[in-house]
Amino acid sequence: MNDAFTASGIVSAAFWLTSLLTIAAAIMVVTLHDIFKAAVFLALSFVGVAVIFFLLNAEFVGVVQILVYVGAVSILIAFSIMMISDVSHGSQPNRGRYVAVTVSALVLAAIAVVAYNTNWTLNSSLEDPNAIAGLTGQFLEEEYASGDGRIVDLYAGDTTTAPSEWALQRAQTGVLADSTPTIGGLLVREFVLPFETIGLVIVASLIGGLALMRGRRNEPEARGGG
Amino acid sequence: MTLEHVLLVSGIIFAIGLYGVLSRRNTISLLMSLELMFNAVVIAAVAFSRFTPPAGLADGGIVTANEVRAALTGHVLAVFIIAVAAAESALALALIFALYRTKETVEITDVAEMRR
Incomplete structure (x- = not known):
């Protein structure tokens, strides 16, 4: 890859374009009343975030983002919306709307001030x-x-x-x-305990989800009292 | 594209998600806003991994392979966050289904038994 391409304009322009797209899609997610359209825009913003990962030289994370978020979480949310008929009256905002705007703006201001006023140690x-x-x-x-x-x-x-x-x-x-083989090495060497724990967490959530979804329609009322 | 720019974008997405969590009533909308906040955090982690060197490299001395590998700790953190977020969203949707089955609603304002 030649340096002029990596260092300058094109990557930067692609980053800002993708960021604008992602932010616009995120705004649609939190403002649209039709939840199904909101879910579609959520998938779009997931794709935008994945592109940002690719632009940050994080190919592995970008691929995982597409597989897990765009491929699984979006589909899960879309199916849930289709199965819950209550969503036909849409998502109404609650009373704390102006409080929410104020709090989010303050948090954003804090993040921006910290990001721009800290003297980061950079690779360069x-x-x-x-x-x-x-x-x-x-x-x-x-x-x-x-x-x-x-x-x-x-x-x-x-x-x-x-x-x-x-x-x-x-x-x-x-x-x-070679980021992908290095991440693989990190996962099974330095971070093997968190890695195994994540597996346990996923199994636990799977069993928990099944237990919640199974229902107790045919069970007698007082069964063991617990 | 510098570290500050990426952090700014991450902060904007985080603030949008926070606004969604605070202002919506529908639990599925809440969950979607929560996913946006997760994504913003992952962007920040990957950006730090991309732009800042590990401490071992920055302070000079002998460069070991472990110090170089530490440059990708942010990516590992990102993968962990994504895995936890996926498990969390599956469980949250199961909870929403259970709520819908027992109370015929998915609005959080209708679920206030524990509030006095």
Whole structure:
């Protein structure tokens, strides 16, 4: 991929366009009275968020977003809306509407102030050539070569060599080249306990959902008192 | 596209979702607004992962592969949030169905037995 494409205009323009689309769809979700149309716009905003993930070099998260949100959650919500006939009178706003506008505006203002006034440490401020090289994805083969998990000096033998123009630009505009295998490694190494716990949570919610949906139509009233 | 811009977009989507949660009466609308807020948080996590280096890389010293891998912790967090949100929405819809079956309504203002 050439650098002019990554660094400049096109990605930025695509980001703002997608953001506008996503925000517009989100506004439709919370203002439309017809819930089914709101669900369709929700699916649209999920797709917009997935595109933002792709633009942020997070391919794996973007694909998961499309599979889980667009493919499963949207469909689940759409089916629920179709099965609950009560939604025909639409979704009315409650009395606390102006309070809601005020609170949301305050939260947004707080987030914006913090985001713009904090001095973030950015990838582009890295100076160590090895760190830059690591972030740009040149570390995978080197790691195994060194054996102890330590990255060998990529500029060994020629320590005066600065990181290449390409590496510097990738550090500012790109991140890890092979993100999916690295995420897989993280999931089964550093984060294996949360990973297993998530499985437990999903099974629990599955059983809970089934228990809630099963109903007790044919059961006698006083069955064990519990 | 800088970190601040992405955080701003994430904040806007979060605020929209918050407005939806606070202002709607229909529980399915509440759930949809909640999903918007989840998405905003995931965008923030991925943006931090994309634009800020792990602490181990920023403070110099020997660069180890673990420090480099830590750059993707935000992605892992995002995947976890998505998994939890999916489980949560399935359970919430089951609850809404149970509510609809017992009370013939999905409006939260009609469910006030526990409020005095």
